[in-house]
């Protein structure tokens with residue numbers, strides 16, 4: 001994976017995988033998590049596993065011992081396929097997972113190339129998989145700038161994941177609104193205004209220097225008590241590139257560290273809001289095309305699939321609440337195949353209904369489910385072949401609900417019109 005911003009789909013997939021893995025439980029302490037960071041020698045990792053294999057031979061329970069040793073061997077085999085770790089390192093989860101009650105364990109192996117370089121080198125054998133380092137990483141990627149301003153001072157900070165860093169605190173030097181006796185009111189006002197502008201300019205310069213060069217800089221949150229922050233925002237104090245990246249303007253009671261903490265408390269909400277805005281934008285684009293009858297949209301699984309296969313899709317919109325699967329049925333007698341889309345909750349009943357059903361081609365009662373794939377992954381795969389963008393849209397905005405309820409959760413903005 002190269003260095004580029006993760007798409008909503010990649011993040012959705014990784015999150016989904018990690019959530020699934022985090023829920024898996026071993027019968028005993030027998031699930032292995034192995035993190036190999038970039039730059040580490042694969043041979044070191046394999047040697048470490050050899051030692052662990054030796055230690056595992058002392059485990060009392062026969063089943064646990066066998067499961068742990070099997071898992072270690074599996075991880076070693078996977079590692080041997082690499083000359084060196086991939087650019088961001090490698091994470092392997094492996095262990096015996098009960099499939100259907102006790103005694104039904106089967107070794108499952110998951111190999112993940114992290115979206116960013118991992119720093120930890122670790123081996124864990126536990127009753128669960130240690131996914132938290134990767135989950136943390138998903139949260140930690142982006143950097144947000146925080147800028148609090150009022151007439152007396154300003155604070156600049158960055159927030160990355162849960163890491164908060166105060167960069168600078170500036171004093172305005174602007175005198176208060178009430179003047180000392182003897183000065184002319186107008187002169188005082190003008191002086192104060194000048195000082196305020198100087199101060200805003202200074203704040204702007206510091207903000208430009210602090211935030212613009214940041215890697216993975218997602219945007220700026222502007223805050224402070226009262227209307228000063230709005231005056232600051234309106235003026236030309238921030239570089240236009242930074243101004244473009246103001247994500248939100250919020251009220252805080254304080255301007256100092258305490259104010260920054262107020263922002264951090266609201267941060268998850270702010271970030272959700274930002275993603276909502278992105279989702280709303282792309283959905284509104286879709287609705288615009290529909291409303292103006294441009295012919296550059298389509299929706300519903302079948303039509304979208306056809307458009308995807310024709311390479312006509314520019315942006316594929318998928319509701320993250322789809323909960324559907326693409327199932328491949330195969331006849332074990334004649335090899336006949338067909339694909340169907342079913343709701344996830346109907347997978348079991350589909351399987352049951354197949355027994356005894358005749359194959360449409362050879363009439364033998366030999367139909368079985370050969371493959372099941374999440375519908376989102378299935379469609380996204382076709383999108384990837386044709387370089388379509390994929391947006392996984394949450395159901396948490398009105399537009400997201402509309403995608404799910406009015407358009408079957410699958411829609412597309414097209415590159416060109418499709419022939420009727």
Ligand SMILES: [Zn+2]
Nearest residue numbers: 331334359362
């Ligand atoms: Zn058949």
